[in-house]
Every structure is written in structure tokens, then in C-alpha cells.
Amino acid sequence: MIASLQGKLVQRAADSLVIAVGGVGYEVFFPASRHDRLPAVGEELFLHVQTVVREDSFSLYGFPDDAEKRMFQLLLGVSGVGPRVAMNILAGAAPAALSRALVADDIFFLKKLPGVGKKTAERLCLELKDKMEFFLAAGDSGGAGAPAGARASADFAEQSFRDAFSALVNLGYPAVKARAALEGLRPGRGSGAAADLPVEELLRQALRSLA
Incomplete structure (x- = not known):
């Protein structure tokens, strides 16, 4: 190999x-x-x-980088997606943008990618959106090399919110917008159970508000 x-x-x-x-x-x-x-x-x-x-x-x-290779491997695991289609998808969207679309169930974005129709887009979301942890957390080391916005996530009391904030920043959203989206999901601001939500669901809701 x-x-x-x-x-x-x-x-x-x-x-x-x-x-x-x-x-x-x-x-x-x-x-x-x-x-x-x-x-x-x-x-x-x-x-x-x-x-x-x-x-x-x-x-x-x-x-060119390991993130693209990992995404390619995941795409190959989706029913009906072969190597050529997977390469075409990556040619049309970087892993960060693709992972954001998958988590948000953004069928419209996915259908614009080469070789992806509605059914394929739906399968991609169904089979991959819960496997995006690597891409959503990429670069989130919390150290000197992490984005300033990601390091600032420590002022969230809930670990799930800190992780979701860092993921949004690493996806390219400005820290101010990422923080505002998550603040709207905190207890007492629209969803009293938000503190109990897993990171994936927090991200899904935050991405919808940022769309």
C-alpha cells in the first residue's frame, strides 16, 4: 500500500x-x-x-495535505461514490467547506459539486455528517499555534460549547460571529436544554443560524 x-x-x-x-x-x-x-x-x-x-x-x-486524503477515504465509504466522484467533490470544495455543508445538511451546496445529484447529496449528509469530528476540530490544539479565537473559547463554562466554538473558528467563521451563534443557544436564550446537547448538534444549530 x-x-x-x-x-x-x-x-x-x-x-x-x-x-x-x-x-x-x-x-x-x-x-x-x-x-x-x-x-x-x-x-x-x-x-x-x-x-x-x-x-x-x-x-x-x-x-496536497492529509485532511483531503482523510475526506477522500470517508467519501469512498458512501454508497454510490467511487474514486473519480470523490476526487471531483474535493476538486469543488475544500474539506472544511465540505464538512460544514455536511453537518448543516446543506443539500443545495452539495448539489453544486461535480457529479453530485440530490440523492447523492442526501446520502453524503446521512452517512458522513456524524464523522466530521477530525475536520471540525482540526488545528484545535489550544496552544500557541491555535487561532486566537479558538484559545478564547475557554470562557464558555460548558465543554461542549468550547468545543463547538473552536470548531466554528477552525471552519473559518470570525470568532465574534461564532460566539454570537452559540450564545443564542445557551440556557435561557432560546433553548433551555442547549447545555445538554452534544457538540455535533450544537454545531448543526449554530451553522443554521450562520447560514
């Missing part, structure tokens, strides 16, 4: 690359929409790789 490749970029095509590693050229599927993240031909390149084995093929799919 090939998990990553580091070598010289020797060829770029519309939907694939050739990377030379130790005298061997590996063809890696990689959409043209992400070519702006590649070095020039002849320069060194590192890609995270997912190996997909079928009865009649052995294919490599490349990703």
Missing part, C-alpha cells in the same frame, strides 16, 4: 501527474483545479496518496 510519494514532478496532465521516485515514474490522479498548488515540472513534490485496488486496476490518488 502506497501512502505517500516524494520525488520529482515530471509530467502534468488534465487529471493526473507523473512523479519520478527512485527511477520509477508513478501516475497519480490529481485534478487540474488543484494544479496551482503544485511546483513547476522538474521540481520536488510530496503528496499524500491513497491506493485504490480494483479487480482490474491499481490506482493512486494524490492530495
Whole structure:
């Protein structure tokens, strides 16, 4: 199983690359929409790789970062979504935007992605929205490298609210808007049981208010 490749970029095509590693050229599927993240031909390149084995093929799919690879793996687990459709989805939406749409059941956004119709969009939400923890919490270390807004989440008394706030900030929402959305869900402000809600439900409600 090939998990990553580091070598010289020797060829770029519309939907694939050739990377030379130790005298061997590996063809890696990689959409043209992400070519702006590649070095020039002849320069060194590192890609995270997912190996997909079928009865009649052995294919490599490349990703600039680990988050895209993880999302690709989850997409492949959805009924009716194959490698090409999964790559098209990622070509149309970054993992953070895709995870936000899945958690919010945003069928309209998902239907705009290449190869995704209404039924596929509904299946994506149904099967993946509860598996977005990695993407919603990505970068939430609470340390010096965390966004200032995420570190400021400590003033929420409830752990679930702190986690939801950090997730919203890491999805790209301004801290002020993320805080306001969650404040509207706190006990005494529209939902007396909000403090007992899991992080996923807090996020779902907050994203709807931010839409």
C-alpha cells in the first residue's frame, strides 16, 4: 500500500501527474483545479496518496495535505461514490467547506459539486455528517499555534460549547460571529436544554443560524 510519494514532478496532465521516485515514474490522479498548488515540472513534490485496488486496476490518488486524503477515504465509504466522484467533490470544495455543508445538511451546496445529484447529496449528509469530528476540530490544539479565537473559547463554562466554538473558528467563521451563534443557544436564550446537547448538534444549530 502506497501512502505517500516524494520525488520529482515530471509530467502534468488534465487529471493526473507523473512523479519520478527512485527511477520509477508513478501516475497519480490529481485534478487540474488543484494544479496551482503544485511546483513547476522538474521540481520536488510530496503528496499524500491513497491506493485504490480494483479487480482490474491499481490506482493512486494524490492530495496536497492529509485532511483531503482523510475526506477522500470517508467519501469512498458512501454508497454510490467511487474514486473519480470523490476526487471531483474535493476538486469543488475544500474539506472544511465540505464538512460544514455536511453537518448543516446543506443539500443545495452539495448539489453544486461535480457529479453530485440530490440523492447523492442526501446520502453524503446521512452517512458522513456524524464523522466530521477530525475536520471540525482540526488545528484545535489550544496552544500557541491555535487561532486566537479558538484559545478564547475557554470562557464558555460548558465543554461542549468550547468545543463547538473552536470548531466554528477552525471552519473559518470570525470568532465574534461564532460566539454570537452559540450564545443564542445557551440556557435561557432560546433553548433551555442547549447545555445538554452534544457538540455535533450544537454545531448543526449554530451553522443554521450562520447560514
